[in-house]
Amino acid sequence: ITPWTFSFTSSPRRGGVATADDTGLTTMRSFASTEPGPRMKDEMLSLLLAAATSIHEAADEKQLAERIMDAAVRGTGLQNAIVLRPIDTGGRVEVVASRLSPNAQGGISFSRLLLAAAENGNVAEISGDGGDISQSMVAMKIKAALCVPIMLGPTAAQFLYLDSRGGLPAAIRANGSAFCVALGRMASLALSNLKRVDFERRQAVFDSDLRAAAAAQLGNGALDGD
8 A cells, every 4th residue: 555565474573673874974876767877788788687587587585585686796796785674664674685795794784874765766875985984884894885675666665785894895886786776677576576476376365265164154054944
């Protein structure tokens, strides 16, 4: 229900993690998905096409997240990838899946500025020296970060968060942001399709249960009439 997303679970939801409030402390850029990007090299295009096939064949959200992260790490050169799901409007997020480099340091923390910038459907990027990045990011040795929204309609249902924490390379590959714009589109379509398939499956089970209940009620009525 736009612009809200409701989620239901039979088990208690995990508390999630808080994002780092770096609003106003970090310089960033954003890339709209509707803007034409720079022309990609053949290597990047081949990687994107392979990712499209892999993402389309994902059987569930967990597998989809793993395949998105794999493509993003190779396409951007950033070593750490995490798929996040927003929990509330206070900046808390839930980790759906993660791929961190062995030398990642400082625990898992995320830029609230990046997430807020990506909420409207744009890819957000932080890149520069320590003077352009908040203290918390400098402490984690993060010199570059990207946030890619994964949309359901006009709403960001998930975020692909990439950064360089704990090691090199500190720079995003040429055309890495444009690659992520295209990757985000494909991921959004794949997530929407998984949600549709899941809804159809649940609806089929619900309809079957209704038919069974109706048949049982008719059977009981016939017995009462006898």
